[in-house]
Amino acid sequence: xxxxxxxxxxxxxxxxxxxxxxxxxxxxxxxxxxxxxxxxxxxxxxxxxxxxxxxxxxxxxxxxxxxxxxxxxxxxxxxxxxxxxxxxxxxxxxxxxxxxxxxxxxxxxxxxxxxxxxxxxxxxxxxxxxxxxxxxxxxxxxxxxxxxxxxxxxxxxxxxxxxxxxxxxxxxxxxxxxxxxxxxxxxxxxxxxxxxxxxxxxxxxxxxxxxxxxxxxxxxxxxxxxxxxxxxxxxxxxxxxxxxxxxxxxxxxxxxxxxxxxxxxxxxxxxxxxxxxxxxxxxxxxxxxxxxxxxxxxxxxxxxxxxxxxxxxxxxxxxxxxxxxxxxxxxxxxxxxxxxxxxxxxxxxxxxxxxxxxxxxxxxxxxxxxxxxxxxxxxxx
Amino acid sequence: xxxxxxxxxxxxxxxxxxxxxxxxxxxxxxxxxxxxxxxxxxxxxxxxxxxxxxxxxxxxxxxxxxxxxxxxxxxxxxxxxxxxxxxxxxxxxxxxxxxxxxxxxxxxxxxxxxxxxxxxxxxxxxxxxxxxxxxxxxxxxxxxxxxxxxxxxxxxxxxxxxxxxxxxxxxxxxxxxxxxxxxxxxxxxxxxxxxxxxxxxxxxxxxxxxxxxxxxxxxxxxxxxxxxxxxxxxxxxxxxxxxxxxxxxxxxxxxxxxxxxxxxxxxxxxxxxxxxxxxxxxxxxxxxxxxxxxxxxxxxxxxxxxxxxxxxxxxxxxxxxxxxxxxxxxxxxxxxxxxxxxx
Amino acid sequence: xxxxxxxxxxxxxxxxxxxxxxxxxxxxxxxxxxxxxxxxxxxxxxxxxxxxxxxxxxxxxxxxxxxxxxxxxxxxxxxxxxxxxxxxxxxxxxxxxxxxxxxxxxxxxxxxxxxxxxxxxxxxxxxxxxxxxxxxxxxxxxxxxxxxxxxxxxxxxxxxxxxxxxxxxxxxxxxxxxxxxxxxxxxxxxxxxxxxxxxxxxxxxxxxxxxxxxxxxxxxxxxxxxxxxxxxxxxxxxxxxxxxxx
Numbered sequence: 017x018x019x020x021x022x023x024x025x026x027x028x029x030x031x032x033x034x035x036x037x038x039x040x041x042x043x044x045x046x047x048x049x050x051x052x053x054x055x056x057x058x059x060x061x062x063x064x065x066x067x068x069x070x071x072x073x074x075x076x077x078x079x080x081x082x083x084x085x086x087x088x089x090x091x092x093x094x095x096x097x098x099x100x101x102x103x104x105x106x107x108x109x110x111x112x113x114x115x116x117x118x119x120x121x122x123x124x125x126x127x128x129x130x131x132x133x134x135x136x137x138x139x140x141x142x143x144x145x146x147x148x149x150x151x152x153x154x155x156x157x158x159x160x161x162x163x164x165x166x167x168x169x170x171x172x173x174x175x176x177x178x179x180x181x182x183x184x185x186x187x188x189x190x191x192x193x194x195x196x197x198x199x200x201x202x203x204x205x206x207x208x209x210x211x212x213x214x215x216x217x218x219x220x221x222x223x224x225x226x227x228x229x230x231x232x233x234x235x236x237x238x239x240x241x242x243x244x245x246x247x248x249x250x251x252x253x254x255x256x257x258x259x260x261x262x263x264x265x266x267x268x269x270x271x272x273x274x275x276x277x278x279x280x281x282x283x284x285x286x287x288x289x290x291x292x293x294x295x296x297x298x299x300x301x302x303x304x305x306x307x308x309x310x311x312x313x314x315x316x317x318x319x320x321x322x323x324x325x326x327x328x329x330x331x332x333x334x335x336x337x338x339x340x341x342x343x344x345x346x347x348x349x350x351x352x353x354x355x356x357x358x359x360x361x362x363x364x365x366x367x368x369x370x371x372x373x374x375x376x377x378x379x380x381x382x383x384x385x386x387x388x389x390x391x392x393x394x395x396x397x
Numbered sequence: 398x399x400x401x402x403x404x405x406x407x408x409x410x411x412x413x414x415x416x417x418x419x420x421x422x423x424x425x426x427x428x429x430x431x432x433x434x435x436x437x438x439x440x441x442x443x444x445x446x447x448x449x450x451x452x453x454x455x456x457x458x459x460x461x462x463x464x465x466x467x468x469x470x471x472x473x474x475x476x477x478x479x480x481x482x483x484x485x486x487x488x489x490x491x492x493x494x495x496x497x498x499x500x501x502x503x504x505x506x507x508x509x510x511x512x513x514x515x516x517x518x519x520x521x522x523x524x525x526x527x528x529x530x531x532x533x534x535x536x537x538x539x540x541x542x543x544x545x546x547x548x549x550x551x552x553x554x555x556x557x558x559x560x561x562x563x564x565x566x567x568x569x570x571x572x573x574x575x576x577x578x579x580x581x582x583x584x585x586x587x588x589x590x591x592x593x594x595x596x597x598x599x600x601x602x603x604x605x606x607x608x609x610x611x612x613x614x615x616x617x618x619x620x621x622x623x624x625x626x627x628x629x630x631x632x633x634x635x636x637x638x639x640x641x642x643x644x645x646x647x648x649x650x651x652x653x654x655x656x657x658x659x660x661x662x663x664x665x666x667x668x669x670x671x672x673x674x675x676x677x678x679x680x681x682x683x684x685x686x687x688x689x690x691x692x693x694x695x696x697x698x699x700x701x702x703x704x705x706x707x708x709x710x711x712x713x714x715x716x717x718x719x720x721x722x723x724x725x726x727x728x729x730x731x732x733x734x735x736x737x738x739x740x
Numbered sequence: 741x742x743x744x745x746x747x748x749x750x751x752x753x754x755x756x757x758x759x760x761x762x763x764x765x766x767x768x769x770x771x772x773x774x775x776x777x778x779x780x781x782x783x784x785x786x787x788x789x790x791x792x793x794x795x796x797x798x799x800x801x802x803x804x805x806x807x808x809x810x811x812x813x814x815x816x817x818x819x820x821x822x823x824x825x826x827x828x829x830x831x832x833x834x835x836x837x838x839x840x841x842x843x844x845x846x847x848x849x850x851x852x853x854x855x856x857x858x859x860x861x862x863x864x865x866x867x868x869x870x871x872x873x874x875x876x877x878x879x880x881x882x883x884x885x886x887x888x889x890x891x892x893x894x895x896x897x898x899x900x901x902x903x904x905x906x907x908x909x910x911x912x913x914x915x916x917x918x919x920x921x922x923x924x925x926x927x928x929x930x931x932x933x934x935x936x937x938x939x940x941x942x943x944x945x946x947x948x949x950x951x952x953x954x955x956x957x958x959x960x961x962x963x964x965x966x967x968x969x970x971x972x973x974x975x976x977x978x979x980x981x982x983x984x985x986x
Contacts, residue, residue, distance in 0.1 A: 051688040091690075094644040099441070099681050102565070106434035119642045122546055126639035130564065131433070142543045149547030150639055188535065189542035593845055600834050607791070607828055608846060608897060609820035 041082040042346065044069060044333065045109035047100045047124065048116050048138075050089035057325050058116050061138055062087050064322060064329030065113055067314055068337075068364075078337050079344060092116070094123035105131040110346045113332045118142035126150040134348040138332045139325065143193075146373045153352035155370070157332045159293050159378035162197055164270035167291050167380045168240060169201030172267060175382075175396070178237035179209040182264070184227060184253070187216040191242040194269055198240060212236055219245055222252045228260040235264075242269040251280035258284045265289050270380070271324070278391035285388030289396070293378040294324040298395050300366060300379065306334070307364040327364060334363040335376075423573055426566075434681075436565040440637060442670075442677045443572035444630050445653060447579045449669040451627030452654040454583065457663040458595040459619050461515065465506060465522030466654055468529045469499045469624040471645040473631025475533070478545040478641035488553045488562075488636070495632045496625040503624030507617040530646035544642020551636035568637055575633060576670070579626055584666055586622070595619045627654075656698050662708025742808040743768050744932035745790070745824065745901040750802035752782075752789050759785045761956040762802070767901060767934050772927040774943040774964075775936045776977070777953030783936050784829070786953070787905050790934075791826040792816035807854055807900055823855050823900030829909055832890035835879035839870055842878055842889055846896040855898040856931045863892035866922055884915040891923065902926075903934045908942060920946045940977035944968055 046065050048058030069083045077083060086107055090097035097120040104112050105127070111134045115121035121140035128135040129151040137145055137156040146154050172178050183198075185191040199211065213234040215227035231239060239262065243250040250272060257266055268290035278285055294301060301307045310330055314322040322330070338361065339354040340346060357372040369377040383393040421428075429435040448470055455463045476498055477491045510521050534542050550563035551571065562568045586592045597605035598612050606612060635641045657672030680690055705712040743766035752760040760782045767773045777783050787793075789800050793816050803812045806824050814822065834842050843860055864871045867888040873881060881889065887907050894902060904923070908916040916939055924946040927933050937943040943950065944964055951961040952972060960972055967973055 051691075055688070089684075093647065093649050094638075094640070094642065095647075095649055096680070098638055099437070102434055102437040103681070106432050119542075119544060119644045122544060122642060123638055123640045123644070125546070126548075130639075144543050144546050147546065189537075590847070597834065597845055600836055601831060603793075603828065604832060604834065606793075606817045607820055607826045607832075608893070609817050611815070611817045 039081050041084040042078055043086055043107060043109040044083055044336075045086045045088065045104035045107070045112045045114075045133075046329075047088045047090050047097060047104065047112065047114040047120075048329075049092040049120075050087070052092050054092050054116055058089070060323060060325040061116065061329035063314070063318060064326030064331075065138075065333045066329075067310065067317060067326075068330035068333040071310070071313060072333075072337055078340055079346075083337075090114075090116075090120050090124075092120065094120045097121075097124045098127055100124075101127040104128075105133055109133060111136060111336050111351075113138055113329065113336070115140035115145075118145065121145055122150070125154070129153070132348050134336070134351055136332045136336055138328045146375055148373070153348065153356070153374070155335075155352060155355055155374040155376075157328045157335065157376050159270065159380075160375050161193060163375075163378050163380075164291075165194055165197035166201045167382065168267060168269060169198045169205060169207070171289070171291070171382055171396075172238045172240065173202060173205045173207045173209070176238050176265060176267075180212045180234070180236040180238075181209055182213040182215070182231045182234055182236035182239045183211065184215050184217070184224070184231065184239055184241045184243075186242050186244060186249075187218055190244055191216070194242045195240070209237070217249070219249065222248055224253050224256050225260070228256055228262065232260050232262050237264055238267050239264050240267045240269070241272075243272055246272060246274040247276045247280070251277050251284075254281045254288065255284045273385070275323075275391065278385075278388055281388065283388045285385045288385045288388075289382065291380045291382040292324060293380055294327040294365070295381055295383075295395075296321045296323075296327070298381050298383070301364070304364060304366045306362060306366075310364045331363050331365050331368065331376075335360050335368055338362055419577065423570075426569055433565050436569050438677065438681055440565055440569045440572045441681075442674050443569075443576040444634055444637065445677060446657070446670040446673040447572075447575055448627050448630035448634075448650065449654045449657040449673055450579050450583055451623045451625075451630070453658045453663070453669045454586065454623040454626065455620060456655075456658050458586075458592060458599060459616055460599040461616075462519045462655070463522045463620075463623075464519050464651060465525045466623070466627045467526050467646045467651050468502060468506070469628040470631040470634075470650060471529065471533065471643075472499045472502060473628035473633075474635040474641040474645045475539055475545075475631075476628075477632045477635035478548050479539060481549055481636075482545055482547055485549075487559075488551045492629065492632055495628045499624040499628035500621055503621045504617070507620040510620075511613050511617060526646060526651075530643055533646065534643040540642065542643060544640060544644070546640050548635055548639045548641065551633070562636060565637075568633070572633060572637075575629060579629075580666065580670075582626070587664075587666070591615065591618055591622075652694065652698075656694060659698065659701055659708055662710035665708075665710050668708065668710065743805075744771075745804075745806055745934060747786075747790055747804045748802055750786065750789055750800070750804070752785050752798045752800050754798050759798070759956055760789060763953070763956075763958055764802075765951055765958065765961070767932045769932055770927060770930045771949065772924060772933045772935060772947045774947035774950040775934065775953060776938065776940045776943055776950060776973075778976070779938070781953045782956040783938075783953055784905070785956070787826065787903060787936055791824065791903065792819045820897070821849065823849075823898065824903070825894040825897055825899040825901070826903040827887075827890045827894050827905065827907065829905040829907075833878040833881070833886050833893070836877065838875050838877050839881070839889055840874045842893055843896060846893050848896060848898045852898050855900050856895075856926075856929075857898045858895040860896065863895055866895075866926070867892055883910045884912075884919065887911065887919055891919075895926075899931065901932045901934065903936070905936050906938060907935070908937060908939045913942070916942045917945065940973060 046062050048061050049055055050058050050062065066085055069085055072078055073083055086104065086109060088100035088103060090100055101124040112128050113136045114124055115137040116139050118140040121137050122142060122144060125135060135151055137154065139158045141158055141161055143161060146156060148154065172181060183195050185195045213231060213236065215230055217224055217227060241253065243253060254266065266288045268288055270291050273288065273290045296311045311321055314326060335355060336351065339351045343350050343354045345351060355370055356374045357370060359367050359369040361367050371377060382396045384396055385393045426435045426439050451469060452463055452466045455461055473495045476495045480486050480491045480494060506522065506525055510518050513521055533539055550561050553560040562571050594605065594610050594615050597610055598615050602612055631645065653676060657669050657676055660672035660675065661668035684690055701708060746766035748764040750760060750763045751758065763786060765773065775783060790804055792814060803810055805811065806822055811819050811822060843863065848857060869885060870888055870892060873885055878889065907919060920942055923933060935943060935947060947964055950964055950967040951958050960970055
């Protein structure tokens with residue numbers, strides 16, 4: 017056992033020794049799930065980071081140095097994520113871009129923060145991540161639940177001008193949290209209508225007919241749906257929604273209309289309204305030059321257009337690189353302070369504006385599905 | 398059985414060797430380069446090994462597979478997290494609360510499962526873990542699905558000064574001490590009245606009863622003392638990670654506990670420690686990627702259970718026995734006559 | 741003087757099927773009582789009822805007293821703790837442990853008033869054979885050695901009464917008698933023993949009293965000298981030749 021350990025540590029030490037002496041490269045670490053159920057998603061984010069990194073290297077590097085990527089797999093398990101974070105610390109990375117699952121991010125945050133490694137969260141959405149308790153210099157690229165709820169509340173209250181609203185809510189922290197935030201937003205907007213019905217379901221449910229019958233009976237003007245089960249529960253919900261012949265618009269929470277939903281529920285998706293923060297081919301992104309070049313390079317490398325996950329990864333790297341360039345520093349505090357509460361130009365999201373707590377101000381596209389089978393939709397507003 | 402049951406006094410030589418090994422073990426992180434990875438890996442091994450010893454006591458001495466020890470593991474983590482964040486109390490207080498609460502939980506679960514054996518026992522303990530997980534996941538007062546962040550560094554006031562365990566380097570001595578304490582406790586348990594009677598019940602329940610052993614009391618007692626071991630590991634884990642969430646109920650930890658115990662062999666004092674070390678080193682330093690690691694782990698577990706249910710030490714033992722038998726039958730031995738037997 | 745062990749009107753039934761019907765017997769101090777009967781006569785049922793074992797869910801009525809104290813309500817382990825020690829039939833040693841370890845498992849009670857105390861040295865004196873096997877695992881012992889070990893271990897627990905359930909099962913005839921005679925030597929020093937046996941011939945050589953059990957009832961009982969010539973015993977178990985030799 018001691019031999020195995022010694023060999024293992026020797027390998028780590030060898031890997032962490034500077035590869036070339038003159039201008040040592042800047043190390044970028046990523047930690048995402050690369051295996052298991054969330055593996056494809058994590059790979060997509062990692063690909064986004066990698067591609068943006070290569071684009072910078074092709075343009076001459078950062079501060080005259082090359083960027084290298086050290087990619088780790090957190091296996092969607094907090095305990096594993098912690099080990100991977102420790103490995104990145106040992107390899108002395110200059111920035112860690114991480115986070116698909118909130119619990120994994122929450123577990124890694126204090127480890128990276130204590131070691132003084134700049135930590136940018138690409139995807140994980142929990143509010144606690146930005147609460148500052150475990151990382152006072154937190155930065156997040158993906159939209160927060162609060163913003164997501166606001167855009168949906170605004171659409172229902174002001175665009176649809178609904179008088180009667182029903183909720184179909186996944187009964188857990190995500191679903192209930194989203195609903196209560198939407199209701200809080202209604203209050204802020206002095207919403208004149210009322211919530212006539214709340215129906216709940218469990219993450220694993222696939223039969224929603226009882227809830228949908230109740231919703232139909234309540235005859236609402238809009239139905240707000242949260243569901244994180246994009247490969248079974250949500251497509252089933254949409255199909256049963258059509259079968260129940262509910263006329264009110266199906267308003268999906270932000271970020272739930274993923275490719276699997278279109279693949280499974282097909283044309284039943286037609287008419288579904290939702291919102292998201294990135295579409296490679298919709299305005300405003302279609303006209304941002306950094307996005308155009310990123311999309312072209314991504315398509316060349318992977319044969320498909322980038323999804324939101326890839327864009328979040330790329331944006332995380334770009335935001336960090338621009339801040340490093342501007343401050344000519346790799347120091348965690350200096351770089352973080354150049355991002356938090358500031359605006360960063362030249363990312364694939366255009367000008368990226370951050371709130372003082374490190375949250376990127378998202379730009380939403382509200383859309384309606386027009387051709388569910390081919391996942392085509394049009395932007396509203 | 399590698400150790401014989403009756404108490405054998407530790408010879409001087411043996412005591413010196415053990416003390417020397419403990420001394421060397423303490424400086425292992427430095428021997429491996431003193432990097433933070435060395436410290437965190439060894440701290441994690443010590444911590445997870447302690448976690449596994451709770452399961453080991455139940456599996457080795459009752460012969461029961463507890464799938465509910467993640468509950469005790471989580472009790473330790475949650476108590477440390479919630480009490481240090483919301484009440485600001487020090488490590489001794491959270492440790493005492495951890496022991497108290499885990500003993501209470503184990504007493505309850507032990508009483509519920511008193512009449513169950515084997516498959517049913519495993520199932521009921523698993524159900525307890527599932528239910529507790531659901532509660533932790535949905536109850537906002539304990540952090541809900543997001544868990545609790547901002548756990549401060551571990552503070553242990555020692556009269557004239559306070560030991561602070563913030564970094565991996567500072568946590569290592571605590572993890573090491575906890576591991577030593579656990580090993581000492583388990584070694585004592587093996588030789589204790591409870592340990593031997595538990596073994597009697599495990600090997601032959603009817604015979605144990607005919608010798609005056611109250612099976613239920615023994616089973617309950619063993620289950621109850623196993624809980625604080627795993628719980629204290631969870632307690633330290635909370636400080637190491639500074640974040641506690643419902644992931645403490647995840648199969649990752651359960652599989653780790655069971656595999657580490659079964660891998661080397663049951664009823665071997667250092668078995669769970671070696672098993673944990675092998676697993677963590679494979680995962681962290683010789684990783685083949687998440688999917689492959691799980692395939693390998695599953696394969697190893699299945700192979701051990703199917704081919705060498707007594708674990709790797711059982712395999713070694715088996716080989717040795719075969720070799721011995723061979724040399725023995727080549728020599729004299731082994732026919733007894735009835736005459737000889739009556740004398 | 742009260743009997744060391746007495747059961748009166750002991751009746752056991754499983755779902756209404758009576759397995760033991762109103763059996764009364766007693767074992768006095770320094771007495772060895774034999775209980776014989778064919779397979780299925782109810783011997784094991786009686787032993788289990790006396791020792792407090794419950795295989796299945798039997799309905800048990802009647803009483804069991806140990807040195808005059810009623811122990812009918814006690815669980816099996818508690819009866820053992822009170823000094824009613826049963827050496828069960830088969831599987832009566834820990835095969836994974838050595839002879840020393842098997843013996844080391846037992847601790848005598850603190851209060852030994854009214855009990856027959858034996859030390860490990862006593863056990864080795866009684867069964868010198870075990871001395872040579874001290875480091876052998878139980879599983880590698882012969883049938884006779886296993887019985888010695890099981891009896892020795894029961895002795896270490898300081899019995900008031902010893903119950904032996906078919907100690908001769910699977911043993912060669914010579915060994916049976918040897919074992920029983922060694923136990924008889926304990927009885928002569930005061931230990932009460934209830935011997936449950938199929939081997940009537942061997943039992944007759946050592947016991948003071950013999951009871952014959954058939955279909956759940958005691959159909960005959962008396963001093964050994966009388967029972968030796970009891971027609972039922974002779975016909976069913978001994979045959980004429982045996983009577984001649986006895």
